[in-house]
Amino acid sequence: MTLPSSLTGESAVLRLAFDGPLAVLTLHSPxxxxxxxxxxxxxxDAVTWLASHPPRALLVxxxxxxxxxxxxxxxxAGLDPKDAEAFWRxxxxITRTLEALPCPTVFAAHxxxxxxxxELALACDLVVATPQARFGLVERKVAFTPAMGGTQRLAERVGPARARELVMTGDLYRGSVLADWGLVNALFPPDxxxxxxxxxxMRLATGPTRAHEATKNVVRRYLDGGVSAADAALxxxxxxxxxxxxxxxxxTAFLADGPEHTTEYQGR
Incomplete structure (x- = not known):
């Protein structure tokens, strides 16, 4: 598989690499x-390529x-208001394409x-962070509102009142706080x-890939249409x-070796 040139090399601000079944997308623009x-x-470029070449999991x-x-x-400062709708659309x-990837996606915030x-973290299935990591939608500092889908995805995860709080105050929230709210799925120490x-x-990438895809699909059906829509698709x-x-x-392995069997999933 040939990667887009924009995602490789020393000058790339976003780099895509692979560790076996796991795709790793790294922001690198110091x-x-x-x-x-x-x-x-x-x-x-990255989400378009990944949509066409889905890995078994993605780490951002x-x-x-x-x-x-x-x-x-x-x-x-450089955006003409008449071009703003197309620009933000x-x-x-990008957010929607990332969210629609069939594989598990993890955003890591140190x-x-x-x-x-x-906003892109909120498009991923799971978010991991350090307890000290700070998150914020601070667009109010330029009298703006999040325009990559963050507000509605916050509301989906932590409720509308919390979404309004984060966006309207523009305050920063620690990873430990967002873990208490259920937005951050796991906390890991900085070291x-x-x-x-x-x-x-990697645990997700080496898991039952097609079952993970079905799980994502069921959750999406529920979020879009409620329990009845998920039931209809299940x-x-x-x-x-x-x-x-x-x-x-x-x-077969479960019946032979019990629930602790060591079957290696192939993603098929």
Whole structure:
């Protein structure tokens, strides 16, 4: 598989690499990993490529002192209001494409994670962080509102009152607080964060890939249409998983060796 040139090499602000079944997408635009045109272009390339070449899991991480200080404010200064709708529609499309990937996706936040980066974290299935990491949608500082889907995804995860609180105050919230709210799924210590986050994502990448895809599908059906919509879709989804090689091999191994069997899933 040939990767887009925008995602490889020393000059790439967003780098895509693989560790076996796990895709690793790394923000690498020091010192602040700002979202400017180059970063957004790279993200558009990345999610488009991943949608066409789905890995078994995706880990989003960053290099440097911060995850991202958010949108480069010069973007706002240079944006003609008549072009704003198309501009933000294309940025929201990045969020939606990331969210729609069929594989498990994990966002790893070791430190400051603002605006666009936080919105992309909310498009991932799972978020891991250090207790000290700080998250914020601080668009109010430029009299703006999150435009990559963060507000509604916050409301989906932590409720509308909390979503309004984060966006309207523009305050920063620690990873430990967001873990209490259920937004952050796991907390890891700073000293071992990269290793722990990678292991967390690798566990998903080496799991029953097709079953994970079905789980994502069921949750999405529920979020879009409630329990009845998920119920309507579930029998067909379960039947498709029942036909997979991983399911058949795991059932055989369970019967032979018990629940602690060591079957290696192949993602098929």
């Amino acid at each position: 010192p602040m990993n700002l979202f400017d045109e180059a970063m957004w272009d790279a993200w558009a 991480r960053s290099e440097g002192r911060v995850v991202s200080a958010g949108v480069d404010v010069r973007v706002f 294309s940025r929201l499309a 430190s400051l994670t603002l605006t666009a980066a936080f 071992s964060f990269d290793t722990d986050a990678h292991a967390y994502a 029998p067909a989804l379960a039947a498709a998983v029942a036909a997979t090689a991983d399911h058949g091999r795991a059932v």
